[in-house]
Amino acid sequence: MQNEDYIKAGSIAGEVREMVRGKNWVGKTVYEICEEIEGEIKKRGAKCAFPVNTSINEIAAHYTAEPNDPIVIKDTDLVKIDLGAQINGYIADTAVTVCYDPQFDGLVQAAEEALGNAMSMIKAGVKASDIGRTIETTIKQLGFKPIANLSGHSLDQYTIHAGKSIPNIWSIGGFSLSENSVYACEPFVTTENGGGFVRNGQIKNIFALNSRKKTKNEEADKLLDFIWNNFNMLPFALRWITKECEEKKARELLEILIKKKAVQAYPVLIEINEQRVAQAEHTFIPNQEGATITTKAS
Ligand code: MN
Numbered sequence: 001m002q003n004e005d006y007i008k009a010g011s012i013a014g015e016v017r018e019m020v021r022g023k024n025w026v027g028k029t030v031y032e033i034c035e036e037i038e039g040e041i042k043k044r045g046a047k048c049a050f051p052v053n054t055s056i057n058e059i060a061a062h063y064t065a066e067p068n069d070p071i072v073i074k075d076t077d078l079v080k081i082d083l084g085a086q087i088n089g090y091i092a093d094t095a096v097t098v099c100y101d102p103q104f105d106g107l108v109q110a111a112e113e114a115l116g117n118a119m120s121m122i123k124a125g126v127k128a129s130d131i132g133r134t135i136e137t138t139i140k141q142l143g144f145k146p147i148a149n150l151s152g153h154s155l156d157q158y159t160i161h162a163g164k165s166i167p168n169i170w171s172i173g174g175f176s177l178s179e180n181s182v183y184a185c186e187p188f189v190t191t192e193n194g195g196g197f198v199r200n201g202q203i204k205n206i207f208a209l210n211s212r213k214k215t216k217n218e219e220a221d222k223l224l225d226f227i228w229n230n231f232n233m234l235p236f237a238l239r240w241i242t243k244e245c246e247e248k249k250a251r252e253l254l255e256i257l258i259k260k261k262a263v264q265a266y267p268v269l270i271e272i273n274e275q276r277v278a279q280a281e282h283t284f285i286p287n288q289e290g291a292t293i294t295t296k297a298s
């Protein structure tokens with residue numbers, strides 16, 4: 001039941017995102033936050049499509065908590081919380097930026113407005129490059145900068161990035177949205193002093209299966225099966241393995257799988273001028289008149 005599952009995953013993800021938006025996370029560790037939000041997704045009958053991302057300040061994306069990660073949210077932090085729910089592999093991907101320092105309200109608002117303007121123009125046949133132009137124009141008119149090398153994407157069953165990109169800036173060429181395909185749109189915004197690009201950081205704490213080819217190490221192959229059986233090709237965190245396997249051992253085995261290219265590790269993405277970044281994201285399915293925003297607030 002593809003479409004029903006997309007809609008159900010979307011309504012769960014949207015509900016959890018609104019819970020996240022309304023809550024004060026200051027003083028909590030990122031470990032507590034990830035575990036709590038992932039629990040809320042599961043409680044509502046979906047699986048996590050990827051580990052909850054808690055990317056703080058100049059980290060734009062791809063940070064999730066390490067096992068017992070002690071990093072605490074401060075009242076001056078700006079945190080992108082990006083979460084995904086899936087049912088039978090049909091994914092809803094959505095994000096919100098939480099921030100308790102009014103100094104950065106404008107930045108957060110710019111990401112929301114860019115997403116809102118993009119959502120108002122979507123329907124089957126609209127060019128992705130025109131969506132990019134709307135996002136860029138909205139952000140610049142508010143005095144901020146879009147992140148040029150991060151973009152939205154098409155989604156498919158058990159696949160978060162299914163090959164097509166919805167840019168956050170105007171660009172030449174590109175594709176047109178097709179009816180009944182599934183996409184995520186996710187403007188990222190930084191300040192005037194930002195470079196408007198992200199670079200890879202050193203930290204890698206999100207992983208995904210690359211291939212199911214055996215490694216000749218019995219324990220590593222067992223972990224490979226565990227990953228496939230539990231996460232399919234979707235991203236996972238070390239936290240999700242250490243519930244079954246002792247942490248030191250899990251790190252060693254994961255290292256073997258990465259060396260053998262059976263598993264891929266994703267680096268955190270950092271704004272090149274180390275300026276703060278805000279994000280907003282929805283998943284949607286275009287139709288002739290407009291679109292079903294699967295993750296919209298109910
Ligand atoms: Mn996302």
Ligand code: MN
Pocket residue numbers: 093152153184186281
């Ligand atoms: Mn996304």
